[in-house]
Amino acid sequence: MRTFLLCAFLMIILYPVGIDLYLVAVPRIAESLQANEAQIHTAFSIYLFGMAATVLLGGMIADRYGRRPVVLGGAIIFLAASLVAAHxxxxxxxxxxxxx
Incomplete structure (x- = not known):
């Protein structure tokens, strides 16, 4: 049960960590993409929109197929999306x- 709670906690904090790390890196991101700060701040709004949309979709999929596939699939998508954004x-x- 402790392992489950630890894993659940770690999955829940992925979104806030994604926001916190992003805010610290805004100036360097803007510099590396040759974008202005307004464009980079738009990416923050897009992140929140994506988070809201995927939470609703993930809930519907979890009701049908269970939580485990949703959590694992979500973690893989999060990792892949992070790599896309990083590169x-x-x-x-x-x-x-x-x-x-």
């Missing part, structure tokens, strides 16, 4: 990575 060459790719 993006322009703001559009960065937006895509931040949404997913």
């Amino acid at each position: 993006s060459a322009d703001v559009t790719q960065f937006y895509l990575g931040r949404f997913w």
Whole structure:
């Protein structure tokens, strides 16, 4: 039971950690993508929109197939999206990575 609670806690804090790490890195992200701060702050709104949309979708899928596949699939998508955002060459790719 402790392992389950630890894993659940770690999965829940993925979103807040994604926000906190992002806010610290805004100036360097803008510099590396050659974007202005307004474009980078738009990515924050896109991240929140993606989070809200996927929570609703994840809930519906979890009701049908169970929590475990949703949690594992969500973690894989989060990892892949983070890699897309980290290796993006322009703001559009960065937006895509931040949404997913």
